[in-house]
Amino acid sequence: MLDHIENWIFDLDNTLYPASANLFAQIDVHMGAFIQDLLACDAAEAHRIQKSLFHSHGMTLPGLMAEHGVDPHDFLARVHDVDVRVVTPHPELAALIARLPGRKFVFTNADAAYANRVLAQLGLSESFDALYDIHALGYVPKPQAPAYAGLCAAHAIDPRKSVFVEDMARNLVPAKAIGMTTVWIDNGSEQGPGDARDHIDYTITEVSAWLTEVLAAQETA
Template identity: 80%
Template structure:
């Protein structure tokens, strides 16, 4: 079913590593602390602001930029100052990605410096042809449709020949709309308000386990 795929696109956080690593929990906590300091509010109000922008804008940063004049690079440097050693190296995943035919990409709402650290920790520094981050998205993140159009245009991707693997179900809606094959990792990570699942082609719980079957099937053809 995936023999036509020549572009393999992966989200980063809670996708290339398991949500159980709790790396994103560190980022979440630092976002709350940043908002408390910047807006001069308590933890409960900061949480309300943070999650409100997450649900309305796709991520917290664009809301802070639009409503509070927050500098994106300052925010990203602060919230990504986390310990990536909680993520375990994954040489098996690196080997599986290397066996996929076609090009491979990381498509993330995080920034490149942080993503590069995580990929290095996983052992995936050489696994991808390109990394498309929040700066490349001009701070208009997934699930905004322009993010997907921009990603495809920047890397000359035909979405009908692409698969997108992502832990947030709502982020797959625009991908499906432009013809991508969609893979949702149902691993317990925080979801947005949209409960739709009819746009999902495959539901998995672990990338490496799924790719093991994919690679085996493709290599027998």
Template identity: 70%
Template sequence: MVAHIDTWIFDLDNTLYPAASSLFPQIDARMGSYIQRLLGIDAAQAYRIQKDFYHSHGMTLPGLMAEHGVDPHDFLGYVHDVDVDVVLPAPLLAEMINRLPGRKLVFTNADAPYAERVLSRLGLTDCFEATCDIHALGYVPKPQVAAYAHLCETHDIDPTRALFVEDMARNLVPAKAIGMTTVWIDNGSEQGPGVALDHIDYRVHDVGSFLATTLALLESA
């Protein structure tokens, strides 16, 4: 049950909008082209490096920073220069998030300027009190344990009274370890090599259906 929850935390990409949209593939492609340009390599080599860093560091950026001295603002500015209009406004989702009792935050490995553009397009800007982004995390991304500690300390969150919604199952492992209720949006997002699912409290296909069910339970209690 979720009656004890007073803080609702949401991932951004492929969570607050459908994974079937063509937004995140744009970012993925621009990461590849950035690495090609940076290292003077072909697309296949760039793809391997991109995914190696993604799986070993939680996201591609920290690997590029550690191995190639990449400036994070340059990288993020380039890869997030995408067309967010491919995402449709979500007024029903906004209405449901606003009905949730308690605080609402976004916790993302993206940066705040990009998150603000996506939230504005979705019509969700006013739904959240804060966005904890990769700059705020000091470029230590989910699923690194330090990212969750920073989130909770900075925003005064009791993890045992928090719920985290995320499309990457591996990013819910540290959340569950500190007592959060975990919701996996199982929507076909790339998951990487084997992650056990015993840390998942709720497995759903989209955030809207989960919120509709949750609100029905809370408001009938």
């Protein structure tokens, strides 16, 4: 059922590496410290503000930009100053992605500097045709519809010939709306989508195992 796919689009965090690496724990610490310094508040208040902005703007950064005039480059440099060595290299995944027919993309709400560090740690630096990051998104993150339109326009992607693999089920809703085949990674990194599953075509637990199945089916078809 994936023979029509020409574009393979992957989220980065908790998608190309296991959620157990928990890079977000490090990012959360830096984000909280940034907000404490910015607004001269304690850790509890910084956490409340962070989560409020995440829910109201889809991501903490656009909220800080809109409400507090934060420079995105300063913010991202600080919060992404993490130790990516907690991520285990995955040469098998690199080999699988190399065998996929068509183009391959990383579509992330993170910035390219951080994403490239993670990809290098995984051994995936040469695996993708392009990386579409938060700067390219104009700080309008997934799951807002313009993020998906921008990706498709920038790289001449036909969404009907594309598959999007993502650990956050809500980020698959706009992808499905424009015709993408959607794959949700149910790996514990977020609460499940509940009963609303019409936007999910495939549910998997790990990318490399799924790609192994996909390639085996294509090669025996």
